[in-house]
Amino acid sequence: xxxxxxxxxxxxxxxxxxxxxxxxxxxxxxxxxxxxxxxxxxxxxxxxxxxxxxxxxxxxxxxxxxxxxxxxxxxxxxxxxxxxxxxxxxxxxxxxxxxxxxxxxxxxxxxxxxxxxxxxxxxxxxxxxxxxxxxxxxxxxxxxxxxxxxxxxxxxxxxxxxxxxxxxxxxxxxxxxxxxxxxxxxxxxxxxxxxxxxxxxxxxxxxxxxxxxxxxxxxxxxxxxxxxxxxxxxxxxxxxxxxxxxxxxxxxxxxxxxxxxxxxxxxxxxxxxxxxxxxxxxxxxxxxxxxxxxxxxxxxxxxxxxxxxxxxxxxxxxxxxxxxxxxxxxxxxxxxxxxxxxxxxxxxxxxxxxxxxxxxxxxxxxxxxxxxxxxxxxxxxxxxxxxxxxxxxxxxxxxxxxxxxxxxxxxxxxxxxxxxxxxxxxxxxxxxxxxxxxxxxxxxxxxxxxxxxxxxxxxxxxxxxxxxxxxxxxxxxxxxxxxxxxxxxxxxxxxxxxxxxxxxxxxx
Numbered sequence: 001x002x003x004x005x006x007x008x009x010x011x012x013x014x015x016x017x018x019x020x021x022x023x024x025x026x027x028x029x030x031x032x033x034x035x036x037x038x039x040x041x042x043x044x045x046x047x048x049x050x051x052x053x054x055x056x057x058x059x060x061x062x063x064x065x066x067x068x069x070x071x072x073x074x075x076x077x078x079x080x081x082x083x084x085x086x087x088x089x090x091x092x093x094x095x096x097x098x099x100x101x102x103x104x105x106x107x108x109x110x111x112x113x114x115x116x117x118x119x120x121x122x123x124x125x126x127x128x129x130x131x132x133x134x135x136x137x138x139x140x141x142x143x144x145x146x147x148x149x150x151x152x153x154x155x156x157x158x159x160x161x162x163x164x165x166x167x168x169x170x171x172x173x174x175x176x177x178x179x180x181x182x183x184x185x186x187x188x189x190x191x192x193x194x195x196x197x198x199x200x201x202x203x204x205x206x207x208x209x210x211x212x213x214x215x216x217x218x219x220x221x222x223x224x225x226x227x228x229x230x231x232x233x234x235x236x237x238x239x240x241x242x243x244x245x246x247x248x249x250x251x252x253x254x255x256x257x258x259x260x261x262x263x264x265x266x267x268x269x270x271x272x273x274x275x276x277x278x279x280x281x282x283x284x285x286x287x288x289x290x291x292x293x294x295x296x297x298x299x300x301x302x303x304x305x306x307x308x309x310x311x312x313x314x315x316x317x318x319x320x321x322x323x324x325x326x327x328x329x330x331x332x333x334x335x336x337x338x339x340x341x342x343x344x345x346x347x348x349x350x351x352x353x354x355x356x357x358x359x360x361x362x363x364x365x366x367x368x369x370x371x372x373x374x375x376x377x378x379x380x381x382x383x384x385x386x387x388x389x390x391x392x393x394x395x396x397x398x399x400x401x402x403x404x405x406x407x408x409x410x411x412x413x414x415x416x417x418x419x420x421x422x423x424x425x426x427x428x429x430x431x432x433x434x435x436x437x438x439x440x441x442x443x444x445x446x447x448x449x450x451x452x453x454x455x456x457x458x459x460x461x462x463x464x465x466x467x468x469x470x471x472x473x474x475x476x477x478x479x480x481x482x483x484x485x486x487x488x489x490x491x492x493x494x495x496x497x498x499x500x501x502x503x504x505x506x507x508x
Contacts, residue, residue: 082289093309107306123199124184366417445497
């Protein structure tokens with residue numbers, strides 16, 4: 001059985017089976033690093049227990065049409081001219097927020113990509129134009145209203161407020177702000193049932209951007225979308241604007257934070273937060289459409305730039321793209337790390353310029369001695385470059401696994417090291433227990449089960465020991481100290497991920 005770390009926190013359960021990896025979310029007595037991080041909760045939820053507090057539209061009739069019919073017709077016209085592209089799962093969109101007559105067509109190219117999508121929660125990151133805001137503000141509204149109707153505020157809004165000191169509630173930052181509201185009719189036209197978290201993002205330091213992005217990642221799942229609201233350069237002559245905007249778009253698409261810091265865009269901090277999330281989660285990017293106001297009005301004397309950019313994930317192959325050389329390097333990093341730490345108590349500092357090895361991935365390192373588990377710790381989520389995470393988890397597996405005494409020098413020749421590279425956990429959506437059984441792939445899927453604050457995970461290797469799906473899920477329930485039929489309960493959450501594992505004996 002193996003320990004699990006999520007975002008730097010360690011969770012474990014006692015046991016003796018090799019590769020029997022258990023994730024205990026709230027078993028505080030079993031945590032040996034301070035803190036506890038849960039998996040993302042499924043978005044949505046209502047706020048029926050609270051008094052209804054509706055944020056009325058402040059831009060209907062000016063920035064977009066006031067009547068439902070006129071607004072619907074305008075949106076229909078925009079969408080009819082936009083093309084839906086063959087991308088992976090859309091995770092985030094960068095979209096403009098000018099009046100629809102100016103930027104609506106550009107925005108439609110982004111929202112076209114999610115048309116008819118199954119998103120429960122949309123986190124809207126928008127800048128503050130009217131209030132000098134530091135940090136982040138999330139209001140206590142229960143609904144936003146547009147001519148197309150009311151949209152509920154997700155219960156996630158309250159959770160975020162409670163979980164971070166970066167977040168406050170400043171009514172003046174929301175009451176007149178157009179940059180969040182203007183995206184909502186596009187969402188209403190694109191999606192069916194969904195809830196929103198309108199977030200006004202003010203000035204933030206680099207550390208605060210990092211902290212806030214981690215908070216959002218904690219609550220992301222497959223049915224959550226991020227929308228970052230921004231226009232680009234403002235009121236430059238047409239050709240100068242093209243130069244400035246091309247620079248900015250290129251930096252966003254390349255996820256180049258340092259370059260993006262030189263961008264001219266009013267949604268500077270919302271975009272930087274989105275880029276930080278995308279970089280941490282290895283999302284792909286694509287420019288969907290660029291125009292400026294001069295292309296719409298014909299007046300090129302002083303224009304405003306607009307771009308739509310998609311962030312998406314494809315079908316992940318966690319390590320299949322790694323060459324034998326790269327796999328050997330990672331195993332050597334793990335071996336050299338353990339030997340140096342045993343001999344001198346020093347932390348190994350590996351070096352590599354290989355872009356594949358510098359990608360952020362979830363990683364486990366497992367130590368076996370004479371075929372028996374000697375230590376195993378890992379991260380389910382990517383938190384740092386692959387080669388460094390192998391290094392750190394090698395140290396933890398050898399010296400910080402509380403089930404075992406630290407590895408000694410005279411054991412090294414008998415120990416074999418295995419590295420497992422993981423994809424991000426993906427929430428499996430199912431309407432019945434039978435549908436879970438249909439969607440799970442034995443021998444392929446690593447499974448995480450979460451029920452009433454307790455959870456457990458098995459790596460895909462465990463299918464060799466428990467090949468039947470019902471037995472596999474029942475065993476996960478038992479390992480989390482839950483009834484064996486907990487996986488059949490309506491409010492259970494089941495996630496899956498994929499793994500590629502390789503060990504030293506593969507190369508002998």
